[in-house]
Amino acid sequence: MHFAELASVQYKTPTLLTIGKFDGVHQAHQHILRRLVERARQLDCHSAVLTFDPHPDEILRPEREIRYLTTINERAALMQDLGIDLLAVLPFNQATSQLSPKAFLQLLLNHVPVRELWIGPDFKLGHRGAGTMPVLQNLGQELGFTIEPIPYWTLDDEIVSSTAIRSCLAAGDVQTANHYLGRPFSLQGIVVPGDQRGRKIGFPTANVQIASNHMLPADGVYVCNVQLLDDRRSFGAVTNIGVRPTFGVLGRAVEAHLFDFNEDIYGRSLRVSFLQHIRGEQKFAGIEQLVAQIGRDAQFAREWLEQH
Numbered sequence: 001m002h003f004a005e006l007a008s009v010q011y012k013t014p015t016l017l018t019i020g021k022f023d024g025v026h027q028a029h030q031h032i033l034r035r036l037v038e039r040a041r042q043l044d045c046h047s048a049v050l051t052f053d054p055h056p057d058e059i060l061r062p063e064r065e066i067r068y069l070t071t072i073n074e075r076a077a078l079m080q081d082l083g084i085d086l087l088a089v090l091p092f093n094q095a096t097s098q099l100s101p102k103a104f105l106q107l108l109l110n111h112v113p114v115r116e117l118w119i120g121p122d123f124k125l126g127h128r129g130a131g132t133m134p135v136l137q138n139l140g141q142e143l144g145f146t147i148e149p150i151p152y153w154t155l156d157d158e159i160v161s162s163t164a165i166r167s168c169l170a171a172g173d174v175q176t177a178n179h180y181l182g183r184p185f186s187l188q189g190i191v192v193p194g195d196q197r198g199r200k201i202g203f204p205t206a207n208v209q210i211a212s213n214h215m216l217p218a219d220g221v222y223v224c225n226v227q228l229l230d231d232r233r234s235f236g237a238v239t240n241i242g243v244r245p246t247f248g249v250l251g252r253a254v255e256a257h258l259f260d261f262n263e264d265i266y267g268r269s270l271r272v273s274f275l276q277h278i279r280g281e282q283k284f285a286g287i288e289q290l291v292a293q294i295g296r297d298a299q300f301a302r303e304w305l306e307q308h
């Protein structure tokens with residue numbers, strides 16, 4: 001897959017392209033992208049996605065404080081797995097947000113020879129959303145491509161959306177989030193030093209550094225799978241997300257205790273995949289009670305992993 005900023009793309013192959021944020025690359029996104037890839041192959045064309053980074057809401061609705069389900073690199077990897085040939089990224093900023101629908105499409109066509117533009121329900125393009133379906137259809141005729149409307153796609157009669165997935169995660173419901181995503185929700189980051197307390201209490205925890213604008217599941221304890229991204233080894237784990245109230249309220253941390261593992265992994269890259277919520281984070285009267293509970297959490301997680 002070719003993955004680059006739109007400005008540096010010079011594509012020659014006729015292309016079927018869809019535009020969107022695609023945060024999460026969830027099941028509805030996957031459904032569209034698979035169909036796009038399939039039809040592109042039938043027509044001897046390439047399949048492409050034009051996406052935005054940062055998310056347009058960071059510019060248009062900064063008060064919403066968008067929390068990303070996926071980084072741009074994760075989105076690229078997921079799209080590559082689906083067979084997409086080109087992921088072009090348009091840096092969303094004041095200037096690009098002011099483009100008229102026609103100027104936007106002309107910019108796109110300068111870099112990619114679009115034959116079909118696939119547009120989801122309610123999609124609007126360009127400054128103040130002026131590029132509605134009828135407007136885009138006229139522009140397509142003028143500029144030489146067709147508009148293909150993408151019908152609503154539902155999973156068990158429910159509309160799958162990035163917003164719905166964020167709400168599930170905010171409630172700690174990783175199972176429903178994972179169902180909508182079609183894979184476990186995961187966080188990727190580098191292992192950074194913590195307060196060195198974990199080892200002393202018998203449960204060393206790898207503290208994973210996550211960007212502050214990334215979505216986190218609700219504070220609490222989860223059954224997880226942890227993959228070391230450099231050597232691809234995977235381990236069962238129990239992960240705490242939270243402010244560790246037992247020790248006074250500290251900064252929010254994501255910390256995973258890996259089972260049957262004893263290595264120094266500071267500075268290494270991990271992917272933590274969330275499988276099952278165990279409980280909310282609690283303030284314990286003392287370290288002994290906390291350690292006893294962590295022991296029960298770890299036991300629960302090991303049994304859960306054995307059964308699934």
Ligand SMILES: Cc1cc2nc3c(=O)[nH]c(=O)nc-3n(C[C@H](O)[C@H](O)[C@H](O)COP(=O)(O)O)c2cc1C
Pocket residue numbers: 194195196197198199203205207221238239240243244245246247255256257280281282283284290294297298
């Ligand atoms: C499975 C698990 C559950 C935890 N639950 C809580 C909790 O409910 N309340 C709390 O204050 N800390 C909780 N912790 C966090 C511990 O306080 C933390 O791992 C310990 O302070 C080590 O921190 P360090 O990595 O900075 O050394 C939990 C940790 C783990 C691994």
Ligand SMILES: Nc1ncnc2c1ncn2[C@@H]1O[C@H](COP(=O)(O)OP(=O)(O)O)[C@@H](O)[C@H]1O
Pocket residue numbers: 191192193194195196197198199200203204205206207256257258259260261262263264265266
């Ligand atoms: N089973 C394990 N799970 C997580 N980290 C482990 C494990 N065994 C060893 N480690 C190492 O120990 C570190 C965590 O120990 P801990 O005492 O909690 O220190 P810190 O406070 O710096 O996180 C991890 O970053 C990792 O390098």
